[in-house]
Amino acid sequence: MSGSSRNDNQKSIQELAWAIAMSEGQFSLILAHCNYLSLRSRSVQQLQEICAVPIRELVLHPSNQRLYATIQQEVATQIPSALMVLGLESVDNLDYLLTSMNQVREEFRKNCPFPLVIWVNDEIVRKLIRLVPDIESWAKRTVLTYPPETLIHELHQNTNTLFTKVLDLGISPFLANDAILGRSVSGEIQAALQELKNQGRDIPEILQASLDFVWVERLMIRIKLIWH
């Protein structure tokens, strides 16, 4: 990691720790925006180490549809100093969960006297802005990300995995990238590309070639699906 970006991330974690500690005893919605699962798990650990108050962790199940009810159940026996929600990206019916969350916005404020940290990625932030802009503007959001060099390295790794798997499978036309890499990795590739673009970074040619292959493969699958 380059010095300045490493510091940026450290700063974001400190910011989160501070926001959590400052809101102890009252409701506060904090969005921790991170697209990369590996970085997220490292950041969660660091956050637990430096935060002045203990943070309870709640991992959502894909079938979960109601965040408020799940939280109420979690805190029924003991109110935590802070609560951190993970796994939102794996929820099957995320649109429903978010809109129901918006309907009981005031209940959170009244009945959850603790800071609530929810881990989100680009896809969830997009949905928040489009479906429930009130919640997005109501929350504090902190971005945690990799420096550009690490993003490029990760992209290389992911496209290499994709290549190897496609070759092993003998270019099976019926497996989408999502199926080969897993939905989350596919999302991480897109997020990394978007972040590099936002930072005005050029993508190395060889990586661009691999990515073009990935998109062409995607297109082929779409065409085949239409024809069949």
Place this chain on the structure above:
Amino acid sequence: MWRRVQKEIFQFSRDSLDKVILDHKNALKLAIDEKEWALLRRVAKEKKVTGDDGYEKLIRSMFVYEYQDRQGSWFVINPVLAEAEEFQS
């Protein structure tokens, strides 16, 4: 350690302000599609919106703000978005 963390965060620098604005711009950009960029470019130029459904979404998602004074109301794109490269073209 905790004291140091607090001290560092209270120092509010130009850099952190720029970062907040940039992060917010990048988040909003995630939610805007091509068709909406075209509408936003029109709002930026004409300072008005029509009754079209697309425009309603722009206001609801806070991509566009409505301002009012005694003479009436006008529309301006969210200043955070003004520097987006999609507007430079």
